[in-house]
Amino acid sequence: xxxxxxxxxxxxxxxxxxxxxxxxxxxxxxxxxxxxxxxxxxxxxxxxxxxxxxxxxxxxxxxxxxxxxxxxxxxxxxxxxxxxxxxxxxxxxxxxxxxxxxxxxxxxxxxxxxxxxxxxxxxxxxxxxxxxxxxxxxxxxxxxxxxxxxxxxxxxxxxxxxxxxxxxxxxxxxxxxxxxxxxxxxxxxxxxxxxxxxxxxxxxxxxxxxxxx
Numbered sequence: 001x002x003x004x005x006x007x008x009x010x011x012x013x014x015x016x017x018x019x020x021x022x023x024x025x026x027x028x029x030x031x032x033x034x035x036x037x038x039x040x041x042x043x044x045x046x047x048x049x050x051x052x053x054x055x056x057x058x059x060x061x062x063x064x065x066x067x068x069x070x071x072x073x074x075x076x077x078x079x080x081x082x083x084x085x086x087x088x089x090x091x092x093x094x095x096x097x098x099x100x101x102x103x104x105x106x107x108x109x110x111x112x113x114x115x116x117x118x119x120x121x122x123x124x125x126x127x128x129x130x131x132x133x134x135x136x137x138x139x140x141x142x143x144x145x146x147x148x149x150x151x152x153x154x155x156x157x158x159x160x161x162x163x164x165x166x167x168x169x170x171x172x173x174x175x176x177x178x179x180x181x182x183x184x185x186x187x188x189x190x191x192x193x194x195x196x197x198x199x200x201x202x203x204x205x206x207x208x209x210x211x212x213x
Contacts, residue, residue, distance in 0.1 A: 009088075009089035009090060010089065010090040010091075010092070011048055011049075011086070011089060011090065011091040011092070012048065012049040012055070012091075012092050012093075012094065013046055013047060013048050013049065013091055013092070013093045013094070014046050014047065014049060014055050014058045014059050014062060014093070014094050014095070014096060015043075015044045015045070015046035015080075015093050015094075015095045015096070015131065015134050016044060016045045016046055016059055016062070016063065016074050016095070016096045016097070016098070017044060017074075017077065017095065017096070017097040017098075017134065017135055017138035017139075017142075018045060018072075018074070018097075018098055018100055019097065019098065019099045019100070019121075019138075019139075019142055020099065020100050020101060020102040020104075020118060021102075021168055021171045021172070022102050022118055022120075024167055024170075024171050025120045025171060026120070026121050026122075026139070026142075026171050026172055026174070027102065027118040027119055027120050027121060028044070028118070028119060028121050028124070028135060029045060029116055029117075029118055029119075030042040030043065030044065030045075030116065030117055030118075030119050030124075030127070031043055031044070031045050031066065031113040031114075031115070031116045032113060032114040032115045032116070032117075033113065033114070033128055034110070034111065034112060034113055034114045037086075037087050037088060037128070038128035038129065040114070041126075041127070041128040042117075042119070042124075042127055042128065043127055043128035043129065043131050044095075044127070044131045044134060044135065045062060045063065045066060045067065045113075045116075046062055046093070047062045047065075047066075047112075049094075055094045056073075059073075059074055059096055060073070065109055065112060066108070066109050066112045066113055067106035067107065067108065067109075067116065068105065068106055068107035068109075069104060069105070069106055072098055072100055072104070073098070074096035074097055074098035075096060075097065075098065075151075076094070076095075076096055077095040077096050077097045077134070077137060077138045077141055078095050078134070078137050078138075078141075079092065079093070079094055079095070080092070080093040080095060080130060080133065080134055081093075082130065085129060085130045086129060093129075093130075093134065095134045095137065095138060097138035097141060097142060099142065099151075099152070099155045100155065101155065102118055121135065121139060122174070142172060143172060143173055143174075146169055146172045146173055147169075147185065147189065149189055149191045149212065153212055156168065156212065158211060159195065159197075159209050159210070159211050160209065160210060160211070161199050161207040161208065161209060161210070162182075162183060162186070162207070162208070162210065163207060165186075165210075166179065166182050169182065190213070191212055191213055192210045192211075192212065192213070193210060193211050193212070193213055194208055194210060195208075195209045195210060195211055197209040
């Protein structure tokens, strides 16, 4: 089968929204681009998909090559296929997102990215390409996953008070949660174990310490 010029100069990329909660604020990891287009601009972590790999393998390779990260598996977010989203050629982006601890080790490959930083998501201005759109889509999907305990469990602390847990959820959802409704929701999920211990740092009534089932 012969391919016409309708299919020439097409590329598939992966872009990853790595979220973390820092000082009760939702942050995303950004990279300063080392190459054109948009050299020196901030963008999401990502890159092109090789012909001999899946998109999922490309995500793992990009994280390993650029940040020396090997132990996370972001989940599928969306597809961005606007024909002119890349000024060079047709470039379809498959986007992913994950929630991680901000202390996750990363060793920057300066041939790939100039630097990286955690940025509060609601203070970010212009990113390279259409990465603002990719980020906003992933933020909404993260909110939808907030009460998916299987998704949240790897990120949440092993032991916690309900107040601590509520502050984490409020950071993701960007809203103040009613204390009684929040606890009612957790009870409906049947996901908590009372450890029998209490937080001795509380000045007045000692808070119960819980863990996830």
